[in-house]
Amino acid sequence: MKFDFSAQFLRVNPPETNFGDAWESLCYTLLDAELNDPSLIRLRPPDKGVDILHRSARRAFQCKSNEQGAFGTMSSTESVKSLKRGVGEREALGWNSYVLATNANYTGSAYTTIRETATELGLDDDQLDLFGPEHWDKLCVRHTDLIADRFDYRIPVPKPRVVKAFENQRYYPNYVSQYSDQVQKSDLVVRITNNRTAAVLEVPFSPDLTVKHLVDVVKDVLGVSLDWTNYHDLGTSAGPSIALTLDQKKQTFKTKIGDLNLGPDQEMQFWITLVWRDQRRDDGGDASGHMHFELLRHRMEFKTTDRDALSYGERKARTIERSEEIIETMLWNGARTLKSTNAG
Missing domain, CATH: 3.40.1350.10 (Trna Endonuclease; Chain: A, domain 1)
Structure with a gap:
């Protein structure tokens, strides 16, 4: 949602x-x-x-x-x-x-x-x-x-959580230490919206770090997994592709945040595109293994359906609908966790 x-x-x-x-x-x-x-x-x-x-x-x-x-x-x-x-x-x-x-x-x-x-x-x-x-x-x-x-969907991200994100994303310890120093010394706060929910992250960051670094932090904070999901009844699969955009333009991962010349009220957008296949993937996980599947399984999009009863277009639509629900639930779970941590 x-x-x-x-x-x-x-x-x-x-x-x-x-x-x-x-x-x-x-x-x-x-x-x-x-x-x-x-x-x-x-x-x-x-x-x-x-x-x-x-x-x-x-x-x-x-x-x-x-x-x-x-x-x-x-x-x-x-x-x-x-x-x-x-x-x-x-x-x-x-x-x-x-x-x-x-x-x-x-x-x-x-x-x-x-x-x-x-x-x-x-x-x-x-x-x-x-x-x-x-x-x-x-x-x-x-x-x-x-x-x-x-609504108040603004979620400030504490600096220690940014550092933790670098650790979670398996950066080498010397890089984590370097990036931590850069973030601590910077007054820059980047506002990040996304194309799937109304949540708005306020991320303390360094202008000397790159778009790739910021993508990794946002991905970790919101709990976004890039793993593909299989829908066994449909015989299909889907997975997310992510990018960071500014003024609806995709930014290259190597670009430094400082080179974007962000204005005080300017927002970047964490953009998630869903890619689907009309077959299951060997490396994909089953939808029932999603941590919030119990919240989703009763929704119309998740009712078990015979693959052969659907056309190619209908299988695509159903696969994308299910994947959108999974991604949006994943994002809200990350946002709620962060907000509750801040409140505590």
Whole structure:
């Protein structure tokens, strides 16, 4: 996903006083922009099991959140309570369909419990929808300018973490010592965005080091692996290719950062291109071995598919979709780890 809806990045702006309020406010803002309908209203206390009501469509929204965002999971307990309360207010509010708007996905058992409860309460299957983080991510992409100030995706990278990155990338100790001295003596901070997520790194660096050095640091800090991934059901594979760009132009690895003449507000971009093959690679790892595969396996793109049932173009599209999810999850995991380390 392009956006992360965790408490680490979603701001609590007044008049909101807690993370749950901030999530509800974001949902309302996105729905308001998407629907452009004055009949969309946000309900205030007392709690009626409905946070947002789209009166003309007779649709009720209940917002539920987990501070871990998509890296966490939703239980059914509070959602079931809200659903029961919402059904009790159904006639008074005049809704016909009910939506649970969440920043994390439900566990399998929670999903089953919610569906069974809805049936017991007299709702048909098509009267209950679960809009998870993927849904809200798409709306954020469509309305980025509108909601940009609700997030703080800036992540300062401490100088010791830059030095650690050189060590992790297996530079010889004498080079690590040399680069460490150069970084410590420099006041330069390079802002690095990427083409896969909204995260922005602020990397202390030396103008005497090169683009290659900076790529290695960013790759390590964000936990980016260049290993290829095999998708056995599709009989395909994919892997990332990385570069660093400035003003949409790829920079050569040998170029010194100081020679780029970066302005105070100028950003470089860590650019990740996905390359795919219509066959498995002997040196590729299986997708199920990805550290966050459990977060991804229930998504539509990862449902087991018969290779022979898909055309060449469909296999390519499915392979790229899966690989994008893996890369974006990898990047957010690195960003969240760094942010939490800074907070600690």
